[in-house]
Amino acid sequence: MTKIRRPSRTARALLPAAVAGVLLAGCARAGEAPAAAPDGPAPAVTVAPPPSAGPATPGAKPAAGTLLVADFGADTVTFVDPARGATGSVEVGTAPYGLALGKDGRAWVATAEGVAVVDTAARERRALVPYRTDTGPVTTGEYRGGGMGIALSPDGKRVYVGVNVPGGDGTLEVIDTASAKVVDVVDVGRRPFDVDVSRDGSAVYATNHDSFDVTVVDAGSLDARRVEVAPYGTEGGLGSWLKPHYAAVRPSDGKLLLPFEGERLAVVDPATGRVEIEEMTADTHQHGVTVTPDGTLLAVGTGPIDPSEDRGPSLTVRSPRGVERVYPLDGPHEDVAVSRDGRTAYVTGGFTRDGYWDGISVVDLGSGEVKRLAAGARPLGVVVF
Numbered sequence: 001m002t003k004i005r006r007p008s009r010t011a012r013a014l015l016p017a018a019v020a021g022v023l024l025a026g027c028a029r030a031g032e033a034p035a036a037a038p039d040g041p042a043p044a045v046t047v048a049p050p051p052s053a054g055p056a057t058p059g060a061k062p063a064a065g066t067l068l069v070a071d072f073g074a075d076t077v078t079f080v081d082p083a084r085g086a087t088g089s090v091e092v093g094t095a096p097y098g099l100a101l102g103k104d105g106r107a108w109v110a111t112a113e114g115v116a117v118v119d120t121a122a123r124e125r126r127a128l129v130p131y132r133t134d135t136g137p138v139t140t141g142e143y144r145g146g147g148m149g150i151a152l153s154p155d156g157k158r159v160y161v162g163v164n165v166p167g168g169d170g171t172l173e174v175i176d177t178a179s180a181k182v183v184d185v186v187d188v189g190r191r192p193f194d195v196d197v198s199r200d201g202s203a204v205y206a207t208n209h210d211s212f213d214v215t216v217v218d219a220g221s222l223d224a225r226r227v228e229v230a231p232y233g234t235e236g237g238l239g240s241w242l243k244p245h246y247a248a249v250r251p252s253d254g255k256l257l258l259p260f261e262g263e264r265l266a267v268v269d270p271a272t273g274r275v276e277i278e279e280m281t282a283d284t285h286q287h288g289v290t291v292t293p294d295g296t297l298l299a300v301g302t303g304p305i306d307p308s309e310d311r312g313p314s315l316t317v318r319s320p321r322g323v324e325r326v327y328p329l330d331g332p333h334e335d336v337a338v339s340r341d342g343r344t345a346y347v348t349g350g351f352t353r354d355g356y357w358d359g360i361s362v363v364d365l366g367s368g369e370v371k372r373l374a375a376g377a378r379p380l381g382v383v384v385f
Contacts, residue, residue, distance in 0.1 A: 070096035073378025092116035110147025149195035162192025188215035248291035288335030295320035
């Protein structure tokens, strides 16, 4: 694979946990040359006053453009009007993490207790699907057991959820959406932050933070293969900061895109296991990603590992040709979704560690203007109706 030289990164991967915790409010995730991250003043930031959400009101299907966020700091999901803020919440279970939205209007939410099934029109939880995997006592916080990444098959018949087992390897649980029951369990790596499905539904990918890998699962046979994704190496093990977090499936060829540190983009061919590295420019620790239908990648920068060398929180927007624009953000963020017209990004302020805030940064991708919108309670996962 292509090597990008950054000698100091290896040393920082081995910082003692106590020191690293101070340095980073983060987790312990060819062709035309990329454009450099812009220097100078940050785009304008405005703050929207928090609206009074009130109780959830059952009614019609949420309007197009409505957001749904998973409130990791509570036991709810919150509906958000991106112009006004929160419009109501639904109780789903302890510490919800990721969520997936079906074409039938049901949302599937990975919580510490099980996968909640939410009727988004009625704004009610219809079921809580318990995990088969023993994850220990139900707790909260970054290392809690239970569901993390979650995804739906393209035909809507299966939900795949990555289940964290504190202190051990995780699993991928397969839920039949008709019966709302777990039908299969597959062993994967440690702390499956993210789960993605190939465009044709034939493969499922669990991105495992603490084992430096992606588990590639055949959706038919459930055979699993491990692909190591460690552009900085695995030295430091659980103490390393330089691990995979989230992935996106590139529409053009089905390869997986995993950003690291705003410096390296790991491009993984899940069929062969080959990993190629491309340069990135944001120079910041990175978490959530998404990709638009035309192949534009958006990656959330949470902040520096070493403030003396790295840049602050940001949102990277990378074109299919590798040209990047970097939008500075105020404070750590976790995940990102894009409006249907591709003009606006919604970046959740929940974050998996300290430094989070209860809201969303709304980024105008044309002007770079950022509006902070109070919504939810430590929101992590986000989807757009």
